[in-house]
Amino acid sequence: MSANIIASVTCIPMRLPFHHWREPPLFAGRPRDKLDSALVRLETQDGTVAWGESYCVEPQALVAVFRELIAPLAIGKPADSSALLPGMQRTLHNLGRSGPVLHALAGLDIALWDLRAKRAAVPLYQLLGGKRRDKLRVYASLLQYYGDESLLAQVTSRALGEGYTEIKLHERTAEALGAVRRAAGPDVPIMVDTNCAWLPDEAGSAIAAMLPHAPFWIEEPIWPPEDEQALAALKNHCQVPLAVGENASSALALQRMAENATVQYVQPSVIKLGLTAALEVSRACRPGGAICAPQVAFFGPGFLASLHLMAAQQTEVTLERLYVELAHVPYGRTVPIENGWIEVPDRPGLGAEPESELAQGKYAS
Known part of the structure; x- marks a missing residue:
């Protein structure tokens, strides 16, 4: 054997x-x-x-x-x-x-x-270059509320009350961003993920309307998301950093965007591209160029793999956490998020095993 x-x-x-x-x-x-x-x-x-x-x-x-x-x-x-x-x-x-x-x-x-x-x-981060930080700040990534300003304000206040200090929206309007800005105050970073809302010739004016509310970045601003030439043009004329990569259909194309600093933030998803590809994207980011900020809208081993990658990479970024109530919170006891922070596990491998109910398929259907 x-x-x-x-x-x-x-x-x-x-x-x-x-x-x-x-x-x-x-x-x-x-x-x-x-x-x-x-x-x-x-x-x-x-x-x-x-x-x-x-x-x-x-x-x-x-x-x-x-x-x-x-x-x-x-x-x-x-x-x-x-x-x-x-x-x-x-x-x-x-x-x-x-x-x-x-x-x-x-x-x-x-x-x-x-x-x-x-x-x-050894902990996984050792194989990725070594641990540069013991814990990471986590941001609350809100699902879409379709412009419901009252509910956006309520959920934002709830997340901030739980210790999160950064917020991401999945909205498309300046009015929605404005409601969250009023609830959060002037100093809280607010990212806006539009999920490829606009054609290239529409994006500039839509983003300009958001400027009074100080978005931290605009994520996936155009359709199709892999139009590198349109993204580069938008970056050159836009006063807000751009973030792309969740919908990358090619790891190689995303790596080229990182090397060329086509946008300010590249966002590989390890559960779509793999950790090897995400590591290559991270290493393709140069000082003063693009920053690797992985997309992490998931909760299992991929979440932990992203945590180790972000702990090991040179530039510090904040870890994404979908802000919802789950019927079961994977690693809720072993790798908990506390007051908007998460500690990097030091146990071998990913640092924690899926709970028995997950491993046995309790939530398979």
């Missing part, structure tokens, strides 16, 4: 019921009452278990991708082979360079990093 031979790779959907103090928001045109991702459980022949997380829009589809494509290529292979993941990427490339197959590989990649750190008996 070889300790590092992969014995199994399993996908466990993680659909966490949530409430955000109003009726469910719409996602893909339908009401959304669960926040979805998927645990990736990797086990080697000696019984060592490691964990990753994949972006998951449709659980049945992702489970099938793991069962039919990922597991057959991974099982029986050495987990410590540097050729494993690149080989799988090339073997599967004709199935698409974005979407569920890449999301599945991203989750496997995170699990392989967790396994490497566990084998080395």
